[in-house]
Amino acid sequence: MALALQTFSTVKDADAALKAAGTRYLGGGTLVVRATNEGDVSLSSFVRSTEPSLSTIAVSGGKIRLGASVTMAAIARHPDLSTLSPAARAVGGPAIRNMATVGGNLFAPAPYGDFAVALLALDATVRTDDGETPIETFLAKRDDSRAIVTSVGFALPSHGGFRFLKVSRVKPKGISVLSIAAVLEQAADGTVCAARIALGCMADRPMRARAAEKALLGRKLTKDGIAPALAAVGEGTSPITDPIASAWYRTQVLPVHLGRLLLGQVAGMETKA
Amino acid sequence: MAKVPVQFTLNGAEKAEFVDSGTTLLHALRDKIGDTSPKGGCHQGTCGACSVIIDGELRLSCLTLAETCNGAAITTTSGLSQGGVLHPLQRAFLDAFATQCGFCTPGMIMAAKVLLDQTPNPSRAEVVEALSGNICRCTGYEPIIQAVLTAARSNSQRAA
Numbered sequence A: 001m002a003l004a005l006q007t008f009s010t011v012k013d014a015d016a017a018l019k020a021a022g023t024r025y026l027g028g029g030t031l032v033v034r035a036t037n038e039g040d041v042s043l044s045s046f047v048r049s050t051e052p053s054l055s056t057i058a059v060s061g062g063k064i065r066l067g068a069s070v071t072m073a074a075i076a077r078h079p080d081l082s083t084l085s086p087a088a089r090a091v092g093g094p095a096i097r098n099m100a101t102v103g104g105n106l107f108a109p110a111p112y113g114d115f116a117v118a119l120l121a122l123d124a125t126v127r128t129d130d131g132e133t134p135i136e137t138f139l140a141k142r143d144d145s146r147a148i149v150t151s152v153g154f155a156l157p158s159h160g161g162f163r164f165l166k167v168s169r170v171k172p173k174g175i176s177v178l179s180i181a182a183v184l185e186q187a188a189d190g191t192v193c194a195a196r197i198a199l200g201c202m203a204d205r206p207m208r209a210r211a212a213e214k215a216l217l218g219r220k221l222t223k224d225g226i227a228p229a230l231a232a233v234g235e236g237t238s239p240i241t242d243p244i245a246s247a248w249y250r251t252q253v254l255p256v257h258l259g260r261l262l263l264g265q266v267a268g269m270e271t272k273a
Numbered sequence B: 001m002a003k004v005p006v007q008f009t010l011n012g013a014e015k016a017e018f019v020d021s022g023t024t025l026l027h028a029l030r031d032k033i034g035d036t037s038p039k040g041g042c043h044q045g046t047c048g049a050c051s052v053i054i055d056g057e058l059r060l061s062c063l064t065l066a067e068t069c070n071g072a073a074i075t076t077t078s079g080l081s082q083g084g085v086l087h088p089l090q091r092a093f094l095d096a097f098a099t100q101c102g103f104c105t106p107g108m109i110m111a112a113k114v115l116l117d118q119t120p121n122p123s124r125a126e127v128v129e130a131l132s133g134n135i136c137r138c139t140g141y142e143p144i145i146q147a148v149l150t151a152a153r154s155n156s157q158r159a160a
């Protein structure tokens, strides 16, 4: 079935057009065009905006703002975003990364949404023309969201403070068995004084591992120190079952991979000395 | 459904067509313009057979709407040979027996071309990474990787 594409130079006009039934915002199209290729007839029209701010990356004083149309490839090659590069590179192969946007990743259902997992650990805020929403609230309500996401903002953690791991069966590119992102702050003696851990594929969308975060506080990142966090990380999860892995398998391997991430045993990972 | 105009350069030549709104670039190239070098494999972005280069970046033409390419410069594998002389990548694929059924070859060559344009002397790992969005169901990956490394070497010999 033929689909109309409406292109607007401003987000405001595109937002207005998006109110019509059967319309959907078009980011990079890697999920929505795929859906129409597969025969999704619920869509009659795509809306997009070419407003330049949507494609802008702003870095200032440790604060980052990524326009919603910024692609994974643009993040991966940006000199000031090397901390985030592993999460951006985790999304698909080279062609997908040239197309996949930040905005689209926020809506991607599990097993996708690897970059949104990173944004959740970074405690990002999601901006629309209606205002700014904490990412956790945004993700919880995303199915009802009709407004165009214009950007996400967050503070970049200090060097080594952000850790990311994607587990997949096919290397170097493969769909997630699970992904984990963590932002950790450590005191001078090495004990964890703040922790945010986000999980991908452990629910239908990225989620926080609050019990594990709590169990890490005051502990050192040693085998014994992290044991309570590993024991708690499954709390509140309801992993997906798909052709990549069963929910049972995901539950079993989650503590193993969190352990590797916390102990700095992930290839290519830079951690604080 | 109203037709919409699309205009871009394809392998250096101006192209203008009217297509149904929502038409994919793959469909426009193959069925409207007649360039059948990008292949329609999975139409889901998974196989990479439809890969083309848009403004210097590797893209999947099956997931790209033709209308979004207005004003773009598009390269496909059919535009690589010059005056009947094969591009070094095409030559290397033939010499290394890197095509079995050949269906994935145009996509592989597009992915490899972007790599060599940006990284003239890639490592094996970089070649593997660059081809990671392209699937060969004849399982011929090793000769494909070797062909890309050979093309890189022949490029740098010519440049020397």
Ligand SMILES: Cc1cc2nc3c(=O)[nH]c(=O)nc-3n(C[C@H](O)[C@H](O)[C@H](O)COP(=O)(O)OP(=O)(O)OC[C@H]3O[C@@H](n4cnc5c(N)ncnc54)[C@H](O)[C@@H]3O)c2cc1C
Residues within 6 Å of the ligand: A024, A025, A026, A027, A028, A029, A030, A031, A032, A033, A034, A068, A069, A090, A091, A092, A093, A096, A099, A100, A101, A102, A103, A104, A105, A106, A107, A108, A111, A112, A113, A114, A115, A147, A148, A149, A150, A174, A175, A176, B044, B045, B046
């Ligand atoms: C072969 C393949 C491999 C993939 N591998 C991965 C992977 O490894 N990891 C991963 O995370 N994902 C993966 N994906 C999924 C997808 O490519 C990414 O999640 C991508 O970031 C989605 O972004 P997009 O711009 O293409 O979204 P689109 O397809 O354009 O949109 C997806 C949804 O988000 C909505 N949307 C997009 N932008 C906005 C906005 N600004 N405001 C409001 N709504 C918006 C759309 O309306 C739609 O509902 C893969 C997809 C394919 C086809």
